[in-house]
Amino acid sequence: MAELSNAQPSEIVLRLAGVQKYFGSVAAVENVELAVQKNQLVTLLGPSGCGKTTTLRMIAGFEFPTAGQIVIDGKDVTYTPPNKREIGIVFQSYSLFPHLRVSDNVAYGLKRRGVPKEERVQRVREALQLVDLGQFGDRLPNELSGGQQQRVALARAIVIRPKILLLDEPLSALDAKLRQRMRLEIRHLQRQIGMTTVLVTHDQEEALSMSDHIVVMNKGNVEQEGTPSSIYRQPKTSFVASFIGETNLFKGEIVHAANVDGLLVFRADCGFEACIRKADNLEPGRQLLLSLRPETLTISPSQGEAEASPNALRGTVAGINYLGARTVFEIKTPTRDLMVSVQNDAGSEAPVAFVEGQTIRLSWTPDACQIVEIN
Amino acid sequence: MAELVHSSAGVSQGPAPAAPGAKKAPTANYGILLLPSIGTLIAFFIVPLMIMLGYSFRRFDGPAQVGPVHYVIDNYVKFFTDLFYWEVLGRTLVVAAVVATIAVVIAYPIAYTLARSKSRWKTLMVVIVVLPLITNLVVRNYGWMVILSDNGLLNTFLQYLGLPTLTLMFTTTGVIVALTQVLTPFAVFSLFGVIQQINPQLEESVRGLGGTTWHVVKDVLIPLSWAGILAGWLLIFVQAVAAFATPLLIGGGGRAGQLLATLVFTDAISTLNWPFAAATSFIMTAIVLMLIALQGRMLRAKR
Numbered sequence: 001m002a003e004l005s006n007a008q009p010s011e012i013v014l015r016l017a018g019v020q021k022y023f024g025s026v027a028a029v030e031n032v033e034l035a036v037q038k039n040q041l042v043t044l045l046g047p048s049g050c051g052k053t054t055t056l057r058m059i060a061g062f063e064f065p066t067a068g069q070i071v072i073d074g075k076d077v078t079y080t081p082p083n084k085r086e087i088g089i090v091f092q093s094y095s096l097f098p099h100l101r102v103s104d105n106v107a108y109g110l111k112r113r114g115v116p117k118e119e120r121v122q123r124v125r126e127a128l129q130l131v132d133l134g135q136f137g138d139r140l141p142n143e144l145s146g147g148q149q150q151r152v153a154l155a156r157a158i159v160i161r162p163k164i165l166l167l168d169e170p171l172s173a174l175d176a177k178l179r180q181r182m183r184l185e186i187r188h189l190q191r192q193i194g195m196t197t198v199l200v201t202h203d204q205e206e207a208l209s210m211s212d213h214i215v216v217m218n219k220g221n222v223e224q225e226g227t228p229s230s231i232y233r234q235p236k237t238s239f240v241a242s243f244i245g246e247t248n249l250f251k252g253e254i255v256h257a258a259n260v261d262g263l264l265v266f267r268a269d270c271g272f273e274a275c276i277r278k279a280d281n282l283e284p285g286r287q288l289l290l291s292l293r294p295e296t297l298t299i300s301p302s303q304g305e306a307e308a309s310p311n312a313l314r315g316t317v318a319g320i321n322y323l324g325a326r327t328v329f330e331i332k333t334p335t336r337d338l339m340v341s342v343q344n345d346a347g348s349e350a351p352v353a354f355v356e357g358q359t360i361r362l363s364w365t366p367d368a369c370q371i372v373e374i375n
Numbered sequence: 376m377a378e379l380v381h382s383s384a385g386v387s388q389g390p391a392p393a394a395p396g397a398k399k400a401p402t403a404n405y406g407i408l409l410l411p412s413i414g415t416l417i418a419f420f421i422v423p424l425m426i427m428l429g430y431s432f433r434r435f436d437g438p439a440q441v442g443p444v445h446y447v448i449d450n451y452v453k454f455f456t457d458l459f460y461w462e463v464l465g466r467t468l469v470v471a472a473v474v475a476t477i478a479v480v481i482a483y484p485i486a487y488t489l490a491r492s493k494s495r496w497k498t499l500m501v502v503i504v505v506l507p508l509i510t511n512l513v514v515r516n517y518g519w520m521v522i523l524s525d526n527g528l529l530n531t532f533l534q535y536l537g538l539p540t541l542t543l544m545f546t547t548t549g550v551i552v553a554l555t556q557v558l559t560p561f562a563v564f565s566l567f568g569v570i571q572q573i574n575p576q577l578e579e580s581v582r583g584l585g586g587t588t589w590h591v592v593k594d595v596l597i598p599l600s601w602a603g604i605l606a607g608w609l610l611i612f613v614q615a616v617a618a619f620a621t622p623l624l625i626g627g628g629g630r631a632g633q634l635l636a637t638l639v640f641t642d643a644i645s646t647l648n649w650p651f652a653a654a655t656s657f658i659m660t661a662i663v664l665m666l667i668a669l670q671g672r673m674l675r676a677k678r
């Protein structure tokens with residue numbers, strides 16, 4: 001375990017080069033490039049049908065690519081069958097062997113590897129303890145709850161000490177509460193034992209909270225990749241901007257420099273205007289997208305005197321969605337409706353501060369404005 | 376409001392207390408629907424069976440029964456004391472067991488392919504599988520005669536290849552071949568259902584954990600389709616024991632054709648020894664019932 005965590009951070013365990021998969025004439029995966037570093041958790045994130053599962057199945061060896069190359073630990077495994085790849089996989093439906101007890105389920109991969117009985121028993125016990133199921137070895141899978149089955153599947157995959165752990169929507173069958181907890185548990189476990197992991201999900205929150213690195217996929221291609229915060233804060237395409245988190249998206253162009261130094265004016269097609277930071281690649285006249293995250297907008301009462309802000313306008317409260325930790329307001333402005341998310345203070349009844357129909361002042365900083373290329 | 380509280384209490388108690396009340400009412404109504412079939416069963420199955428049971432204890436006083444009827448156990452004694460009948464019994468059981476085993480082995484890959492297939496031709500495949508069952512018995516057996524006889528299609532083909540010819544007509548092997556062909560569909564269908572229930576991802580789990588195709592078969596497919604294997608085997612065994620037309624036509628008048636069912640047939644139709652035919656039938660039935668009981672035990676042991 002110690003040598004695992006001391007490994008070079010840049011060591012690449014898995015590489016996909018120009019991987020493509022056609023089912024007949026249907027392109028499930030068009031072109032995927034991927035490099036997974038040792039001990040990292042990389043997430044393939046994308047909408048339904050974008051080819052995440054197919055990509056994962058090619059990494060596992062259940063499907064062979066139509067074109068491209070898959071390299072694990074420096075070895076070309078593009079057409080190697082799954083039983084020769086040293087991978088651990090957890091399916092969405094867990095796929096525990098229903099006729100085998102939990103401990104036999106976990107022991108299965110060790111048996112296939114010819115691990116002697118005593119070591120097997122020892123390692124199964126350790127793996128079950130690791131997922132907090134030390135007492136459940138004698139049960140049958142259908143005598144466990146969904147979350148427990150999920151953890152057995154996890155134990156079964158990691159007990160063989162695979163080179164790569166593959167997780168296909170491992171939490172989608174669990175209820176919201178358990179999903180939250182399992183996110184943390186899986187992440188914790190993955191860090192603890194140092195396990196190179198590829199996770200597939202269509203849940204952006206799951207991806208943001210669990211990953212070292214996110215690969216956003218769309219229609220069989222990689223749309224953007226990077227750390228969770230870079231994906232969230234600097235979306236490079238409109239697809240990424242709207243798929244990851246909520247946002248107010250405007251189509252328009254840079255019209256001219258603002259009267260304040262270092263700022264430019266962006267005018268959306270709908271007439272909405274905003275001051276943005278100057279940057280080299282922002283020449284006037286080019287069609288661009290502006291993304292304003294709901295949490296970067298500030299609402300204040302329209303009567304009160306406001307601090308000077310280059311970006312401010314009047315609007316009326318059209319809708320209030322109280323979500324506990326935060327409240328999402330729908331604000332009607334002369335140009336178009338905007339979503340604004342406000343963190344609720346503990347103890348104060350935040351939504352009461354504004355009422356529906358009330359006129360308010362909306363402001364935001366130039367840094368809140370993200371420019372996204374149209375593609 | 377009171378109703379609401381009541382119903383929510385019922386739900387929170389779980390299905391166990393709710394079940395008896397919920398079940399009772401429908402059963403009482405649906406029971407009536409079963410009456411016609413139960414009536415038919417009694418009139419045309421149980422009653423004749425009882426009459427036959429009576430026959431099996433009658434003393435055989437020649438084909439035309441005259442004078443008083445004597446009830447004896449002679450028929451059963453005759454069966455179990457004559458080595459000839461032991462031999463026929465043994466041959467019957469061996470033929471049926473071999474047929475059932477071969478049929479299940481042949482049926483498994485077919486059933487697996489059908490169960491896993493997403494092809495448009497699935498319906499056509501099912502039709503091909505049932506074809507032997509919907510082919511007329513006489514046509515089917517004469518077809519086999521054309522193929523199996525000494526100068527038949529098979530031997531002509533073997534000769535053409537320069538291989539030694541085979542004697543299959545009027546042999547036990549011939550009977551087994553013909554019976555296997557017609558009975559295999561039963562195994563296909565009894566296996567199809569259970570294989571379809573097996574999550575295909577379990578097979579991938581085996582491979583992902585380092586198993587080969589052999590491990591998929593041994594560790595997932597066979598254990599999880601065990602009930603279908605047993606049921607299919609038994610279904611075919613029972614029908615092979617009861618088959619008489621195929622053994623008569625393919626097995627002929629010699630030993631190969633002498634199985635329990637053909638024995639009953641000749642006793643009842645030719646020698647008109649109905650009491651002995653009835654006794655033989657009951658011995659057959661007893662064997663089959665014992666096997667069904669054994670199957671039940673084997674299934675329970677697996678759980």
Ligand SMILES: Nc1ncnc2c1ncn2[C@@H]1O[C@H](COP(=O)(O)OP(=O)(O)OP(=O)(O)O)[C@@H](O)[C@H]1O
Pocket residue numbers: 023026027028029046047048049050051052053054055202
């Ligand atoms: N075996 C197959 N045969 C034909 N088409 C397939 C097959 N498997 C996947 N596809 C197609 O390939 C595309 C990508 O499928 P894939 O399962 O990889 O999507 P996904 O990103 O995992 O989606 P989801 O989030 O819904 O699971 C889909 O359009 C799907 O219909």
Ligand SMILES: [Mg+2]
Pocket residue numbers: 052053054
């Ligand atoms: Mg999927």
